Amino acid sequence: MNASTAHTSRRPLILNVEDREGPRYVKSRILHRADFSVLEASTGQAALSLVRQHTPDLVLLGTQLPDVDGLEVCRLIKNDPQSARTLVLLTSPGVSDSHRRVQALNGGADSFLIEPVESEELVSSINALLRMRGAEDAFRRTSQALHENEDLFRQLAEALADVVWILDPTTGRFLFVSPSFESLWGRPAQSVLQDPHRWLEWVLPEERSRMEAEWQSMLRDGRLDTEFQLERPNGEIREVHMRAFPVRGADGRCLRVAGICQDVTRHKRAERTLHNEERRKDEFLAMLAHELRNPLAPMRSAVDMLQQFSPSREDMFRARDIIGRQLHHLTRLVDELLDVSRFNQGKITLRRDLVELRGALNTAVETVRPLLEERQHALRLSLPEQPLPIRGDMVRLTQIFANLLHNAAKYTPEGGTLAVEAAAADGKVIVRVSDNGAGLSPSLQRQLFDPLAPESGNPLEEMPTPDATSIGAANLAASPAPGLNALHAEHDDRHGDAPRPCEPASDNEAFATREGAGIGLTLVQKLVTLHGGRVSAESPGRNLGSTFVVELPVEPWQNWHPPTGKARPQPGAAHTIMLVDDNADALEAMTMTLETLGHTVVTAPDGQSAVACAASVRPDVVLLDLGMPTMDGFETARRLREIPELRHARIVALTGFGQPDDRRRTRAAGFDLHLVKPADLGALTRMLDELDA
The missing domain is CATH 3.30.565.10 (Histidine kinase-like ATPase, C-terminal domain)
Incomplete structure (x- = not known):
């Protein structure tokens, strides 16, 4: 395998920069599943070091980092000649205003996403940037021999789902428009090859004058980065992100303008969905x-x-x-x-x-x-x-x-x-x-x-x-x-x-x-x-x-059968019960209830006190709160299990935490039962009756 083939077949290398461990782990899993190679960094300095060492294809960069702001990291990457061409996809949590987005793009970011983001959207955005970079690299490598390599470029452009086009800035005419134009616009590409301004007629009327002004500006400097809405012949509205860059000759003159149009309708709908949520x-x-x-x-x-x-x-x-x-x-x-x-x-x-x-x-x-x-x-x-x-x-x-x-x-x-x-x-x-x-x-x-x-x-x-x-x-x-x-x-x-x-x-x-x-x-x-x-x-x-x-x-x-009323719980055999809770009112109320049912109750205001007196009390049941300071209910239960005198005791979580994950944690920690506050008296009575069964 030669070097060129190895470079083509290797998996793209993504540097995932995020200071929060959970989101970083989730993004890395998504990238691995999408067949990317992944490096991770939790700080800006670490990210800059890895960029210099490994030259990743793209940096997935969070804006909130503990040492260097994400926008500053992006600027440093783009200002370093060694890493200037590294793609940077900035992500920001929550609803970001347009000023923040402008800052990111002006700082050199290649794209910008608002978190949380769907995995498909994240992978699609990265692939789009990598495809764009592929197109840019192709144009850069072939700019000095544009006509000689035209067939190679056409093959590359026609393989992309996004619309790729080449324009002669002196005449304002399209030299090439990829066949995917018809899929996006719903009209043949030949129509804009014959009349380069025809596509403006299909932009929504309220955006037409803006797009015409931006197009004229692009003819002067060769650069364009904008979004607009178009109407297909069937009345369907599609949202498009258009980006263009100049292709210069050896003397620095702009010979051609190359551009790409990406259908971002799904992305924009996802943004609106997030806002509605x-x-x-x-x-x-x-x-x-x-x-x-x-x-x-x-x-x-x-x-x-x-x-x-x-x-x-x-x-x-x-x-x-x-x-x-x-x-x-x-x-x-x-x-x-x-x-x-x-x-x-x-x-x-x-x-x-x-x-x-x-x-x-x-x-x-x-x-x-x-x-x-x-x-x-x-x-x-x-x-x-x-x-x-x-x-x-x-x-x-x-x-x-x-x-x-x-x-x-x-x-x-x-x-x-x-x-x-x-x-x-x-x-x-x-x-x-x-x-x-x-x-x-x-x-x-x-x-x-x-x-x-x-x-x-x-x-x-x-x-x-x-x-x-x-x-x-x-x-x-x-x-x-x-x-x-x-x-x-x-x-x-x-x-x-x-x-x-x-x-x-x-x-x-x-x-x-x-x-x-x-x-x-x-x-x-x-x-x-x-x-x-x-x-x-x-x-x-x-x-x-x-x-x-x-x-x-x-x-x-x-x-119709009228309700008969709720039967009073019948007291069973008396038991010794230890209550452990840092809430004094909760201790007092539960103690009165259990003593009314004929049980002997011993209370402890924290985990240390419960562990200290448990051997002498020898309770049949321990009702244990989970969210206590210093020593929580999980640690208290573990220590109680180590006391020989309590090997037959039932340890019951009595807590305000009642989600499925909380119940799984108490099971894994060795609790016999999980009751959610306020505990139902019938559930308590049934649990105590089971001791006599």
Whole structure:
């Protein structure tokens, strides 16, 4: 094998420069799989040294390095005659502004990518640069004998997927256009060979004058680096990156201009997708804050009543039930929000249970009660005595009516009146949520549930957004509470008076701000539709209030079996349990629970204390927190396993970390069980019962 053949067949050498170990490892794997040879560097100085030693074909260079800024490393590579022709592909995390991109290209970078980047896009970008360098090298090697080697160049250009062309700058005419022109433009290359300005007619009109000016500038200096959009004959829009450079003779004169046109439509769409994902992430975080606060409000009210007043026994039971239900809300909400894979896929999980709709309505009212009391609203709740069986998801049904009530309360001035009425007729349950607030204009009623309606003037900044991701992640947990009607009616019964009329707004502000209310309500429409129902809105006009009507199919009463209630866990044999947690409140609460069940409990505030006393305590079970300072739960478990007296003890992780990777880690560390906080009492009881089996 001669030297020329060896050079042609060798794998391209890529220098991967990234200070973060994880991203560096991922990029290197991608490059290896794409059949590249790879060198790695974590600092700018190391990169410069490797460039001089190995002369890589391309440097994949991160901008954020610990010693030298990536832009400066690029400048040093390009200013060194020994490495000036080394290709540099700069990468920058996050959304980079145009100024940063201009800096990179002006500093000599051959291309610029925004991270995170898909593996196919990364490999395609590198291959495109290597193809470009191949074309540049071919032009450079053949510039002195351009005509003699024209056949060789044609073979090279025609083998490329990108459009390669050669122009005579003196006449402005194309000497060569590769056949791939037709694949990109959808028109024969012969058309631009005959009329060199014809291609400008196919550029989008709004970009045509700019491209004509840039083309004239290229005819003067031979250089061009720009992007534009063209329209194919079938109306399809393609995005193109065009780059040109001069081919000079021995005397330095520009003999030819060589260029390449690359179809970057997929790349640009990926950039826009990344931008949209960033926007959706921001919307998700805003929704997260809103949804987490919902169950906290009634819990706060119940705790305040217990702490600041002398509640009756009946009120204490009601407060206990409220806290229990809302804790169930919050626990399931957090579980769903932390399900990262489902969040990324934008899926909605809808249970198909037989549920009692009155329970969903009561829990929804309970959730919004603090807002109603804050704004001094009167609420009229009218529910039938007979059950309202629905086939669906109690959590999602509660979410529907909580959002409608929250919306009504927000757009009704203080002292207004809200009403929730439910009735069954003709195989349907009809629920009407009414208010005497700002009302809805006719135009808003038409577009209220349209997810594409304009967002300007939308005051529902706290309502969940209607896209698939938000719908998939949002979750207000609920459980039936058929006996709460009296509790919810107490507010109206105590006042006895007729509700105060809603004061009319002094100007158009309240009515106008409602004009954007439909954005948040598309979430309600989506969930109602998934339950086989429909939702609509009615309003007589300004300051006359509005009514939202939800219709849901009734499940035949023969299929309805009311819930029997949650059985109290029966205490089994007594055990000695060691609790290890750096949270004093968590220790105290769990100790009270376990001692109530008849167990002996020993507590330790950290891992060292647990290891020190474990041999003398000889616990049957160790409930161990993972995220403790100094000695975490994994190290504590390892040391406990080394104590002979604990060889038969069960070590259980009791932690807030509940992702699949966390469970795999605890299994690998020797834990017998993984329970996620707040631990379900039934799960704890079953685990302890297994000791007696």
